[in-house]
Amino acid sequence: MGRQTPLFKLHQELGARIVDFGGWDMPVQYSSQIGEHHAVRRGAGVFDVSHMCVVDLKGPRVREFLRYLVANDVAKLKLPGKALYTCMLNERGGVLDDLIIYFLTESWFRVVVNAGTRDKDLAWIRRAAGSFGIQVTERDDLAMLAIQGSDARAKAAQLLKPADAQAALALEPFVGRELGSWFVARTGYTGEDGFEIMMPAADAVPAWRKLNSLGVASCGLGARDTLRLEAGMNLYGNDMDENTHPFESGLAWTVAMEPPERDFIGRAALAAIKKSGSPRKLVGLLLEDRGVLRSHQKVIAGAAGEGETTSGTFSPTLERSIALARVPAGTGERVQVDIRGKLLNARVVKPPFVRNGKALIGVTS
Amino acid sequence: MSNVPADLKYTRSHEWVKSLADGTVEIGITDHAQHALGDLVFVEVPDAGRAVKAGEACAVVESVKAASDVYAPITGEITAGNPQLAGEPEAVNADAYSAWLMRLRPAPGALAAAALMSSADYEKFLAAEG
Incomplete structure (x- = not known):
């Protein structure tokens, strides 16, 4: 208990x-x-x-x-x-x-x-x-x-x-x-x-x-x-954890690098990452085929490489499956997700998917 | 208390099996299973013609929460997957015993060899499972 x-x-x-x-x-x-x-x-x-x-x-x-x-x-x-x-x-x-x-x-x-x-x-x-x-x-x-x-x-x-x-x-x-x-x-x-x-x-x-x-x-x-x-809100432990930083977790907007004289825990590491550029980013996915995205499914982003879903579900509002995924920085607009060995098509979108009762992502059926 | 019709047979993995007049069987998931899964949002059924072995995963039911395999209770050949469920997965929640997932023609002797429970035994099994 x-x-x-x-x-x-x-x-x-x-x-x-x-x-x-x-x-x-x-x-x-x-x-x-x-x-x-x-x-x-x-x-x-x-x-x-x-x-x-x-x-x-x-x-x-x-x-x-x-x-x-x-x-x-x-x-x-x-x-x-x-x-x-x-x-x-x-x-x-x-x-x-x-x-x-x-x-x-x-x-x-x-x-x-x-x-x-x-x-x-x-x-x-x-x-x-x-x-x-x-x-x-x-x-x-x-x-x-x-x-x-x-x-x-x-x-x-x-x-x-x-x-x-x-x-x-x-x-x-x-x-x-x-x-x-x-x-x-x-x-x-x-x-x-x-x-x-x-x-x-x-x-x-x-x-x-x-x-x-x-x-x-x-x-x-x-x-x-x-x-x-x-x-489009992150869940700790799914979408970011101790081994991922804010820049690859869709959370750059929550990091204040200004003013430069403010020292905070992790600042030096983030400054170095910012300088070299983060090789990965967190994006939204909208599944175009039928199925349900879940966390830890492999994302294939063509020549850019591979990534992984961090959270996924069926969206009751959109009546489609959506996910957050950590993918290579060069990922384009279309990816595939491996669901039980089948490669299904997904579109890369910018979260949020829904705000104040309204769908923000166009879904064509 | 779950709904467990007396005229069906059941598996330990919560499928129901109904014998049809033409010698094939209809297979679905039990009311207990649909309740445990919650709102279904996706159902993947097998194609007709697929040969399956008893215990083989051959369909998938996904709720908002999770994906679960559905196992063939009997060795045989799939004669149909229910086409209604692609567009209406919630039909399984509404009535688990009319929303069949697949029909199967048992291989010779396979029906007798299958480990199926009566409704009374399935009810006892559910009670023991807590």
């Missing part, structure tokens, strides 16, 4: 199928994974993401510390509540994890790291934090709900007192704020608008039931994965 979130019993009561995810017993689906996917694209769904690890970093030098710890630059965070997506790298430029950092005050930043990398990340952060005098606190007392979809914010606001609801609805994208004992942020992992709400563990079950009563569908990690892949 793995670790359980404060919502575990409710998931069971709701008939969820439970699977192990990074050492946690999590709901993968309640009734239909595709149904849950469409609920988010067409209305609103709620996900239990309490397995993700919330860590508060406090101390007068916390901003300076984070400018050293991660590849994106928290100097960009000027407005309290503003969030930043970034990679945390090792000295070789490999990705230890991807995380979200919220700027709360000059002496308090909050980071959210992946469940599967929790122990490794905490050890890494603690080791690096020592000389900066940073206090590192795991927020095991919090549950986290992601409410996602075009109707999600309006529904989730009904969980709040009127004044707080107004404040939550006024949040700009990628900004969060404390509202009473809750922290409400306009963030997510689905390509839809919505909130992620951190709350005391005891509030999670009543909040979930209220959302269900408002027509917000219970959604499992299965739908979360198809939604994030349609949205």
